[in-house]
Amino acid sequence: MSMSFAMNVLETLALLFAFSVGTVVLIALILFVLDRRQTEDAIRRNYPVIGRFRHLFSTLGEFFRQYFFAMDREEMPFNRAQREWVKRAGEGQGNTVAFGSTRNLNVVGTPIFANAAFPPLDDHATHAKPLVIGPDCAHPFEAPSFFNISGMSYGAISKPAVTALSGGAAKAGIWLNTGEGGLSEFHLKGGCDIVFQIGTAKYGVRDEHGTLSPEKLRAVASHDAVRMFEIKLAQGAKPGKGGILPGAKVTPEIAKIRGIAEGADSLSPNRHPDVANWEDLIQMIQTIRDITGKPVGIKTVIGAELAMQEFFDCISRHGPQSAPDFITIDGGEGGTGAAPMPLIDLVGMSIREALPLVADLRDAAGLKDRIRLVASGKLVNPGDVAWALAAGADFVTSARGFMFSLGCIQALKCNKNTCPTGITTHDRRFQQGLVVEDKVERVAAYAKGIVKEVEVIAHSVGAAEPRGLTRTHVRLMTDSGRSIVMSELYPPTAPLSVAAQ
Ligand SMILES: Cc1cc2nc3c(=O)[nH]c(=O)nc-3n(C[C@H](O)[C@H](O)[C@H](O)COP(=O)(O)O)c2cc1C
Numbered sequence: 001m002s003m004s005f006a007m008n009v010l011e012t013l014a015l016l017f018a019f020s021v022g023t024v025v026l027i028a029l030i031l032f033v034l035d036r037r038q039t040e041d042a043i044r045r046n047y048p049v050i051g052r053f054r055h056l057f058s059t060l061g062e063f064f065r066q067y068f069f070a071m072d073r074e075e076m077p078f079n080r081a082q083r084e085w086v087k088r089a090g091e092g093q094g095n096t097v098a099f100g101s102t103r104n105l106n107v108v109g110t111p112i113f114a115n116a117a118f119p120p121l122d123d124h125a126t127h128a129k130p131l132v133i134g135p136d137c138a139h140p141f142e143a144p145s146f147f148n149i150s151g152m153s154y155g156a157i158s159k160p161a162v163t164a165l166s167g168g169a170a171k172a173g174i175w176l177n178t179g180e181g182g183l184s185e186f187h188l189k190g191g192c193d194i195v196f197q198i199g200t201a202k203y204g205v206r207d208e209h210g211t212l213s214p215e216k217l218r219a220v221a222s223h224d225a226v227r228m229f230e231i232k233l234a235q236g237a238k239p240g241k242g243g244i245l246p247g248a249k250v251t252p253e254i255a256k257i258r259g260i261a262e263g264a265d266s267l268s269p270n271r272h273p274d275v276a277n278w279e280d281l282i283q284m285i286q287t288i289r290d291i292t293g294k295p296v297g298i299k300t301v302i303g304a305e306l307a308m309q310e311f312f313d314c315i316s317r318h319g320p321q322s323a324p325d326f327i328t329i330d331g332g333e334g335g336t337g338a339a340p341m342p343l344i345d346l347v348g349m350s351i352r353e354a355l356p357l358v359a360d361l362r363d364a365a366g367l368k369d370r371i372r373l374v375a376s377g378k379l380v381n382p383g384d385v386a387w388a389l390a391a392g393a394d395f396v397t398s399a400r401g402f403m404f405s406l407g408c409i410q411a412l413k414c415n416k417n418t419c420p421t422g423i424t425t426h427d428r429r430f431q432q433g434l435v436v437e438d439k440v441e442r443v444a445a446y447a448k449g450i451v452k453e454v455e456v457i458a459h460s461v462g463a464a465e466p467r468g469l470t471r472t473h474v475r476l477m478t479d480s481g482r483s484i485v486m487s488e489l490y491p492p493t494a495p496l497s498v499a500a501q
Pocket of ligand 1: 179397400
């Protein structure tokens with residue numbers, strides 16, 4: 001009985017095996033014929049069936065590279081060492097490392113901070129103080145922190161992500177920039193300071209014709225939490241191109257906040273239609289400042305020194321009261337939710353070059369105390385932020401640094417509504433992974449971690465506090481293998497004459 005039962009089982013298994021092998025061979029044969037006959041893919045035509053594995057492995061490589069193959073300092077846009085620093089800071093873990101640096105210090109441009117022979121004793125070191133922006137406005141803003149959150153619109157990032165950023169920003173005493181998608185209840189939820197960005201489509205403050213609505217502007221400014229307004233001319237990842245929010249991410253709520261159609265791609269103009277030159281811009285700054293009574297700045301990417309010189313010349317003609325209260329300089333290496341690859345890769349000066357250039361032009365125009373400089377562009381670790389303060393920035397902002405603190409794994413899917421960490425998707429399945437209460441703590445801890453370690457660098461070079469950092473404290477590696485003091489490489493410049501160019 002038991003013998004015949006065992007034989008039956010064996011026979012069934014043998015049949016199943018033969019059937020499975022037969023099915024696999026049959027499918028392979030069908031795929032072979034399909035691949036040979038199709039015309040659009042040369043690899044599959046020349047190598048039927050096995051050519052399909054190329055696509056599979058390329059896709060899997062995207063996921064596994066960062067775990068198994070890439071070295072600590074290898075990946076782009078951010079390597080593992082940079083991401084891990086943010087993660088540890090966000091978790092409130094001690095950010096010490098062991099044995100020695102894994103950074104190659106011979107790469108041209110690497111900043112090396114010049115340690116002081118006798119740094120201040122710990123009890124003489126001080127913290128960075130708040131700094132006033134727009135002192136002559138009806139409502140100046142005394143910004144508590146030099147490190148803040150850069151613009152990311154509600155739309156590009158999700159409801160829980162905005163809520164967590166807002167709560168974390170309030171906890172750390174830093175500002176949150178809305179990005180160009182308007183002001184939502186989630187920005188306001190945490191009670192942080194807010195910078196309202198006016199993008200080229202003027203989402204949130206536009207009338208039915210798409211032009212600036214004084215009533216809506218007044219309504220936004222009436223929120224105490226809204227401290228400043230930023231006119232976005234351009235962002236580093238896509239200068240000359242407007243915002244791009246794929247239709248899949250335009251939910252009914254986002255459509256309502258922006259004043260656009262649900263489910264349709266949200267494409268903003270490539271520049272403000274009503275700002276064609278510096279004169280127009282100065283006029284717009286003045287209008288917004290008059291209506292809101294709050295500091296007004298601009299955000300741009302630097303393409304040419306001459307253009308910025310013309311801007312400062314224009315301000316000089318109109319007087320310092322006409323100046324923007326701050327200028328945010330975004331580096332060409334800046335991030336985005338979606339942009340064409342040539343723009344993301346190749347258009348716009350790097351922040352490493354643009355920041356000292358604009359700082360020098362501003363100082364030469366005698367506007368150092370009038371216009372605050374805000375810098376962004378892959379400034380996500382303490383060394384980057386300290387470099388920016390030394391180069392001439394008054395403030396530093398980051399977008400992707402804070403995304404990492406929210407749990408971003410650099411899956412590079414921000415444009416697809418399938419972000420696996422729930423940060424840049426409106427799919428609730430993914431959003432449930434982003435637990436706001438936990439991320440609020442991480443956002444705050446990351447911001448505080450940056451401030452603390454920039455203070456450590458400042459004290460090590462002999463500056464009492466971070467804003468005491470200057471170009472004499474930084475050496476930049478050159479291609480000769482020797483480093484050179486930054487103040488020698490970027491000496492302050494005299495104003496350029498427009499006529500002389
Ligand atoms: C998902 C995402 C959305 C963004 N949305 C905006 C935006 O609405 N307006 C803007 O001026 N910049 C936007 N940016 C650019 C950032 O504000 C910032 O300027 C740039 O990413 C550089 O900072 P980072 O290197 O720290 O990310 C966005 C960036 C990301 C990653």
